[in-house]
Amino acid sequence: MAAEIEYTNLSGISGPLIFVEGVKGVGFGEIVEIRDGSSEIRIGQTLEVDEDRAIVQVFEGTSGLSVKGTRVTFVGKSLEIPVHRDMLGRVFDGLGRPTDGAPQVITDNMMNVNGLPVNPWSREYPRDFIQTGISAIDGMNTLIRGQKLPIFSGSGMPHNLIAAQIARQARILSSEEEFTVIFAAMGVKFDMARFFIDSLEESGVLTHSAIFLSLADAPSIERLITPRVALTLAEYLAFEERMHVLVIMTDMTNYCESLRELSSSRGEIPSRKGYPGYLYSDLAAIYERAGRLKGVKGSITQVPILTMPSDDISHPVPDLTGYITEGQIVLERELFNKGIYPPIAGLPSLSRLMKDGIGEGRTRKDHAQNAAQLFASYAKVKRIRALAAIVGEEELSELDKIYLKFGTAFEEQFLSQGHDENRSILQTLDLGWQMLSLLPKEELYRVSMEEIQRYYIPQDERE
């Protein structure tokens, strides 16, 4: 590698970008160190290289930089971070540098934060059921080890409580293996991050967790690196150290906004709502790092959290996320206002990997049908409620009234549970049958006759 040359001739600074002239031998995607007069070294990356010019994005932002007096060095490689088991129990900034006062972990293991695409042939299809202890998830939108299942939330809703509850309670039925938790915060407030750390600490999970914080006051461009740094450590722990890693990333909407900011300062042609046309591919490069590999113990399960601007699920961020992730847990304002926790929407929530992770030998044989019937019956409740809003509840048929009762019970007993209530999957399934037993047998067409005979509780046997 050639000796490092320091360049000083900047031709411009625009948003997070600096334009360096007269450069030679600089590669695309290379890491750049930027020094101003102070002792601070900022890190950046080349976004475009021409014969004598390089465009560099500065992760820490360009505030305080000037065209004159800024010195730029090209490092000759892309961004790498050290990875080691000892990083568990530690707190880092958004670029992976320790912020807890202790020194950086010393290791020769350096990994490129961008990772490499996994060969689809090398993936192992995820099938192991994760019990989160939350009925709405376990019963109807099951989380599977190696899945990427985001929480679509809205401002003010308890997505962080739910994510923390998942982190505390998640278990694999067949074994007592515990999760390693990696938490990446992008553009969130300090008190929210504090809540998370405290919650992990109380349950004793913190000692085997790693925390990456790019808080709201950090430069926005840093957020583009934070999830990549977190996932790089996750990949190391999962596939080298053979651990089961749960990665919680919040808030992906802030990440996307940083990407939009960068794209607009480059003058790129925007697609929807000003987001760049490559938002899908960029998000995919993050989300697709979840999964399992053939013949390797260890897995990465992702629970990204995003807030939908004005609760709009068709906004580009939730929309493109939903196209990449394997389902979504959607929080619903109406349930939230009713005081139901967790306010997990019955219908738009979905887990795509559920079908292969449940059933006989995994959870229980009737699980799939139980869930399908609950979905179908609850869909009918929604239709009847819409009708009742017009004609009044009094005018409804007897059957419709029974459905309304079922709907209320479903929301207040099945969906609703305490912040520390940890239900086993069998409890959840039995609770599901209790709900279904409120309906007449003839209405249960997604379950088999045998299942009705076995689990349905006739009216006279109910208290």
Added chain:
Amino acid sequence: MDNMLTGKVISVNGPIVKALGLQGIRMFDIAEVGPDRLIGEVIRLIGDVTIIQVYEDTTGLMPGDWVISSCRPLSVLLGPGLIANIYDGIQRPLVGISKMCGHYIKKGVKLSPLDVDKKWEFKPLIKAGAEVKEGDLIGEIPESPLVMHKVLIPPGVSGRLATVAGPGEYTIEDELYTVENGAGTHWGKLAGYWPVRKPRPSRRNKKPFIPLITGQRVIDTFFPIARGGTATIPGGFGTGKTMTQHALAKWCNADIIVYIGCGERGNEMTDVLTDFPKLIDERNGRPLIERTVMIANTSNMPVPAREVSIYTGVTIAEYYRDMGYSVAVMADSTSRWAEALRELASRLGDMPAEEGFPPYLATRLAEFYERAGLVETLSGADGDISIIGAVSPPGGDFSEPVTQHTSRFVRCFWALDKILADARHYPSISWTDSYTEYLQDIEGWWKDLDDQWLSLRGQVMGILLEDNRLQQVVKLVGSDAMPPPQQFTLFVAEMIKNAFLQQNSFDPVDKYCSPEKQLKLLKAILDLYTKGGELLQGGTTVKEMAALDVVSEMVRLKSETPNNELERIDDYRTRLAQGLDSLKERKGEV
């Protein structure tokens, strides 16, 4: 042809690389870039500058790096061994790559798409000395237990067959035959290259007339596609596009399936990869993988390779079509392909049209779907390609450019409905928004099976449309306030939805429904409609009918009647008639 050109990189912007000094290079030629020899394709020539889109990650590439080109267009290698294989967008074998470099796809990996060492059992079917022309059959190779690979004279070659190898085992690189003509000698091998962007020739296009039977009731009965037809499946996320594509790839009765995972989830491809070798095709007792070729360019793999993946897939499909097979191409999802096009166009600074997509989006879509069709192949046989492309409209809004342009070029539109999917009614193909233009083309085929087909379909569709209209009123007043005949229509429509349209692709019986079973189920439902309608006149209420065990049993008929025990439905119809009659008698007694 093999003149090597060399040039130098002058700029790198993501996958778009500009180079100088490649005088004489042509559009869409392949170029290898930088020390890793990354594969790229020439997409624009401006003066001395060559613009190359690189199919791999360009990190680390710098101005001054070498570019070399052998002036050959981007091509796929066609020959035995494609079946049961899985490739990335530029036909690199993923199994081979995983053996070579582990779990991740490293840059610059180069491997032959076909196994060069494998010996194939060749049986010649023609003798040396014969006059041959393009498309003529030379011999056969059993490629998989389901696919007899036909070795044909490639397009553009004709003359006297000077030599032909005897029966025996050959690799794809062995010389198999020679054709001599005035221009010289053509050396024939088992495998050959074909440029992906150039459709393979055929003699003429024909009008499709046989339905592609998918075993999915809502498709086969209501919105059928013909063999050689085109269809699109638009739907927002979570509406079941991929599951519908999987169901079609599993159960449709094409001879060969080319499944293109274009910018989609890695785990979904793994699902196909783990499922297909295990799933047994009822019709021949063989695993589905033995008729399937897979292209996987998942969303995290390089974007330009996604753009080319659908051409790679359809070129492979044409190769098997030319052997006289019926091929079905599933492209999931063409929106991701269009987005790749948009991303590259934006990096090139092209003027955007709608929503940032380049103005040539419609032309490219049309060109792709035009490669479907029933044709008379060069050998004179019939072969066909059906293309089924999924579309992922942002926000589930069908007015966006990809859905709109696609619907202009396909003749079957299977609209997925969010409300149905939310109620877990799968396949969530809407019966009000979907359409097909193949009904007249394939009517004859169904008539041979049962001449009432069109009328049965029409009656059931009529009930569904009436239901759709009545639902508007139900929303306002509730179904109990409706007059009995309308309540009855709502009741039967609900039965059609649950007992016919809804289909469980994980149920061992229900996952595939033969055309015969579809007909019988339709008849059973119409029995209820006709008989029940008569009872209604006599004063029987809908509630009384619904309370009959035999009526509520109808919902389970689809999952409790195997395709080879259809007499059960006949029995059921008898019992249904008796049950309904008993109501009449009871009324009579009162």
